[in-house]
Amino acid sequence: MAPVKKEKAATxxxxxxxxxxxxxxxxxxxxxxxxxxxxxxxDPQETILHLEAQIVESRRHYNNIATxxxxxxxxxxxxxxxxxxxxxxxRVFSRLLAAGDMVKSKGMPEAEVVIVxxxxxxxxxxxxxxxxxxxRSEAPATQSVALTLLMRLVKEESKGQKEYxxxxxxxxxxxxxxxxxxxxxxxxxxxxxxYFKPYDDIRxxxxxxIADVLDDDEPETSRQQVxxxxxxxLMSLDQVPKTADDIQNFFTEPAAQAKSPIPSLSAYKKRAQxxxxxxxxxxxxxxxxxxxxxxxxxxxxPWFQQPEMLMDFLTDSYDMGGGTSLLALSGLYYLMTExxxxxxxxxxxxxxxxxxxxxxxxxxxxxxRLLDTFMSSTHLPAALVASFIKRLSRLALNAPPxxxxxxxxxxxxxxxxxxxxTFMMHREICDPDLKEKLEEEGMDDPFDMDEPDPMFTGAMExxxxxxxxxxxxxxxxxxxxxxxxxxxxxxxxYNLEDFLDHSYNALLESELHRELKKDPVIEFxxxxxxxxxxDSGLNNLGxxxxxxxxxx
Numbered sequence: 061m062a063p064v065k066k067e068k069a070a071t072x073x074x075x076x077x078x079x080x081x082x083x084x085x086x087x088x089x090x091x092x093x094x095x096x097x098x099x100x101x102x103d104p105q106e107t108i109l110h111l112e113a114q115i116v117e118s119r120r121h122y123n124n125i126a127t128x129x130x131x132x133x134x135x136x137x138x139x140x141x142x143x144x145x146x147x148x149x150x151r152v153f154s155r156l157l158a159a160g161d162m163v164k165s166k167g168m169p170e171a172e173v174v175i176v177x178x179x180x181x182x183x184x185x186x187x188x189x190x191x192x193x194x195x196r197s198e199a200p201a202t203q204s205v206a207l208t209l210l211m212r213l214v215k216e217e218s219k220g221q222k223e224y225x226x227x228x229x230x231x232x233x234x235x236x237x238x239x240x241x242x243x244x245x246x247x248x249x250x251x252x253x254x255y256f257k258p259y260d261d262i263r264x265x266x267x268x269x270i271a272d273v274l275d276d277d278e279p280e281t282s283r284q285q286v287x288x289x290x291x292x293x294l295m296s297l298d299q300v301p302k303t304a305d306d307i308q309n310f311f312t313e314p315a316a317q318a319k320s321p322i323p324s325l326s327a328y329k330k331r332a333q334x335x336x337x338x339x340x341x342x343x344x345x346x347x348x349x350x351x352x353x354x355x356x357x358x359x360x361x362p363w364f365q366q367p368e369m370l371m372d373f374l375t376d377s378y379d380m381g382g383g384t385s386l387l388a389l390s391g392l393y394y395l396m397t398e399x400x401x402x403x404x405x406x407x408x409x410x411x412x413x414x415x416x417x418x419x420x421x422x423x424x425x426x427x428x429r430l431l432d433t434f435m436s437s438t439h440l441p442a443a444l445v446a447s448f449i450k451r452l453s454r455l456a457l458n459a460p461p462x463x464x465x466x467x468x469x470x471x472x473x474x475x476x477x478x479x480x481x482t483f484m485m486h487r488e489i490c491d492p493d494l495k496e497k498l499e500e501e502g503m504d505d506p507f508d509m510d511e512p513d514p515m516f517t518g519a520m521e522x523x524x525x526x527x528x529x530x531x532x533x534x535x536x537x538x539x540x541x542x543x544x545x546x547x548x549x550x551x552x553x554y555n556l557e558d559f560l561d562h563s564y565n566a567l568l569e570s571e572l573h574r575e576l577k578k579d580p581v582i583e584f585x586x587x588x589x590x591x592x593x594x595d596s597g598l599n600n601l602g603x604x605x606x607x608x609x610x611x612x
Contacts, residue, residue, distance in 0.1 A: 104140055104141040104144055105144055107141075108128065108131070108141065108144045108145055108148050109148070111124040111127055111128055111148070112124070112128070112148045112151065112152060115152050116152070116155065119175070122175070122178070122179070125149070125152060125179075125182050126182065128145045128148055128149050128152070129145075129149065129182065129185055129186060129189070131144075131145035132145040132146040132149060132186075132189055133189060133193075135193065135194060135197070135202060143202070143205055146186075146189070146190065146194065146205065146206075146209060147205070147209065149186050150209040150212060150213065153183055153186065153213065153216075154212065154213065154216045156179060156183075157213075157216045157217060157219070158216060158219065161176070161179065162176060162179050162180055162183065163176070164176050164177075187210075187213070187230050190206045190209055190210055191206075191210070191230065191233055191234065191237060194206035195207065195210070195234070195237050195238075195247070196237065196241070200246055200247065203246065203247040204247060204250060206247075207234075207247050207250060207251060210230060210231075210234050211234075211254075211255055211311075213230070214229065214230070214231050214234075214311070214312065215311060215312065215313060217229060218312035218313050218314055219313045219314075221314050221315060221318070222314060222315055222318040222319075223314060223318060223319070223321070224261070224265075224312045224314065224321060226265050226268070231262075231265055232265070232269050232272075235265070235266050235269040235270070235273075236269060236273055238251055238289065238293075239269070239270065239273050239285075239286045239289045239290055240273075240282065240285065240286060240289075241285075241289065242285060244288070244289075244292065245292075248289055248292060248293065249292070249296075251293075252292070252293050252296040253296070255311060256293055256296065256297075257296055257297060258309060258311075259309055259310060259311035260301070260307045260308070260309055260310060260321075260322055260328070261310045261311055261312050261321035261322060262311050262312075263297070264321065264322050264328060264331055266293065266335075267331035267332050267334065267335040268331055268334075268335075270290045270293070270294075270335040270338060270339065271331070271334040271335050271337075271338045273286055273290075274286055274287065274290065274338035274339065274341070274342055275338055283342055283343070284342065284343055286342065287339055287342025287343060287344065288344075288348070290335070290338075290339045290342070291339055291344070291348060291351075291352070294335065294336060294339060294359075294360075295351065295352075295355060295359060297359060298358075298359065300358075300359075300362040300363055301325060301328065303325065304324065304325045307320075307322050307325065307328060326365065329363055329364070329365055330365065332363040333363055333364050333365060333366070333369075336360060336363060336364070337369065340352070340370075340373050346380070346384065349377055349380070349384060350383065350384055350387060353374075353377055353384065353387035353388055353390065353391055354387060356370075356387075356390070356391040356394065357390070357391065357394040357398075361391070361394060361395065361398075361399070367395055367399045367401070368395070368399070368401060370391070370395070371395075371401075371403075374388045374391045374392050374395075375388070377391075378392075378409060382421075382423070383421075383423040383426065385409075385413060386413060386423065386426065386427055386430060389406065389409060389410055389413075389430070389434070390430050392406055393406065393430075393433070393434055407434075407440075407444060407514060408512065408513055408514065410431070410434060411447065411448065411451070411512070411513075411514040412512060413427070414448070414451045414452060414455065416455065416458070418455060419455055419456065419459035419460065419463030419464075419466075419467070420459070420460065420463065424462075424463060424466065424560075425466075425560040425561060428466050428470060428556060428560060429556075429560065431448075431470075432470065432473075432556055435448065435474065435477075436477075438477055438478070440478070441515065442478055442480035442481050442520065443514070443515050443517075443519065443520050444514045444515055445474055445478045445481055446481045446484060446517075446519035446520045446522075447514035447515070447517040447519040448474070448514065449471050449474055449475075449481060449484065449519065449524070450484070450507050450517070450519035450522055450524070451509070451514075451517075451519075452467050452470070452471065453467070453471065453524050453526040453527055454507075454509060454526055455467075456468075456526060456527075456530060457526050457529065457530070461533075461535045461537065461538050462566075464530060464533070464538050464541075464542075465537060465538060465541055465559050466556070466559045466560060468527065468530070468538075468541045468542055468544070468545075469541070469554035469556060469558075469559050470554075470556060471524075471527070471545075472544055472545070472549075472551075472553070472554055473553045473554055473556065475549065476549065476553050477553075481520070482549075483520065484519070484520070484522060484523055484524050485523070485524055485545055487523065505522055505523075505525075506518040506521040506522050507519050507521075507522040524545060527542050527545045528542075528545065528546070530542035531543050531545075531546070535571075536571060537570070537571060590602075591605060
């Protein structure tokens with residue numbers, strides 16, 4: 061056995077040492093051929109460009125398309141050739157589409173039909189490669205290349221056509237894959253910025269795809285991912301077309317005599333409405349819901365031809381409480397004022413948000429901005445306005461200084477806007493007997509803090525003793541500001557924005573650094589006795605301490 065092994069080894073060695081014979085009879089080592097092949101590998105771009113040039117030069121080299129496809133499939137190995145080959149194939153198929161070499165015509169010879177069919181099959185393979193492998197890749201750069209190439213082919217497919225074939229074109233598959241991609245941002249945001257936002261036709265087709273995908277029966281986890289990506293796309297739109305003249309920026313390039321890719325403004329908005337409704341039914345987390353509600357009035361509702369269809373979403377959002385409820389009421393207010401929606405319980409729901417935690421909340425500034433908008437009408441009933449004034453006055457008793465300095469100017473503005481409520485500040489008692497009785501015995505506050513309907517709280521029969529109490533507040537800014545209720549109403553309404561962003565630290569800093577016009581008068585005397593009086597016996601504190609000790 062040993063000699064046989066040695067002979068085989070020698071044979072193999074001989075094969076390794078074998079030299080090639082050239083045409084002139086000289087020998088050439090294979091190591092040089094390997095060097096040449098390594099040089100070719102070192103410059104893949106030149107090789108790919110050579111294959112592409114041959115395809116363009118003659119139809120005899122169409123088989124180079126299959127070679128380029130084979131190179132493009134190697135993208136998982138991070139091979140530079142794969143990306144270069146995919147870009148080269150895009151140029152090749154763009155030329156073929158532009159020249160009409162991939163379209164069968166009447167009277168075409170059978171041989172030509174076979175070639176066209178073969179090119180179509182290779183084109184489908186190329187699209188499948190970009191959609192199923194490149195676009196789904198974990199590498200953002202590969203995804204970006206795939207998106208750019210696919211959208212260029214969409215443009216090439218549409219050239220000279222009467223209408224882009226949305227149902228059978230690859231744009232619908234592209235959007236569907238983008239909606240299913242995990243994570244946030246990345247290639248989905250790139251699609252939104254480069255194609256979805258600028259071009260009306262891409263937006264129109266994408267609306268349809270969103271509705272179709274979300275209407276399909278999918279697992280809950282997949283549906284949530286699609287809804288999240290759909291929301292990201294839809295919220296990227298910051299403008300809504302108002303007239304047909306606003307729809308004129310198209311990505312596809314149909315024939316000159318072809319009709320517009322978008323039939324009409326109403327059809328455009330109908331597609332958007334269907335996409336939004338499908339997205340809203342998909343389910344969101346709390347932060348996503350707040351994002352939707354924050355952009356409701358200018359990004360969502362203008363797309364709807366029937367905005368009352370959003371009522372269920374807004375009422376469900378209100379039931380979540382906190383800042384979400386406030387944003388939901390903002391959406392309802394928009395529908396009431398802009399779309400003539402009838403919602404009689406709006407102010408009852410708004411009144412219910414005035415709870416103990418309101419003036420301590422981080423959403424306090426946002427709440428008062430919206431509250432000032434909701435209460436801006438001078439046609440609101442005086443009893444309703446009085447209830448809001450009284451309830452906020454009561455809440456101010458336990459509020460931090462930063463919250464009180466917002467409440468007092470807001471109340472002042474409400475009195476300026478609704479003079480009928482000024483009886484809460486100063487009401488003269490004409491009956492002398494009743495006046496004497498009130499001075500001797502006082503009275504119970506008729507305001508019912510537990511009444512949910514602001515029309516029946518009895519606030520109009522009450523007074524703002526809470527604000528007068530705040531005139532003795534420990535913080536000088538609060539006590540000074542509360543004093544405006546006792547003065548004549550000759551000042552103009554306050555600008556509420558000047559008070560919304562105050563904090564306790566800001567108030568303290570402004571007080572510490574305030575320039576004094578004159579030094580304050582200070583009177584301080586060190587007591588000589590704590591529990592006893594000057595002459596003899598116990599003082600008030602001493603007698604109180606004695607009572608405590610005896611009680612024990």
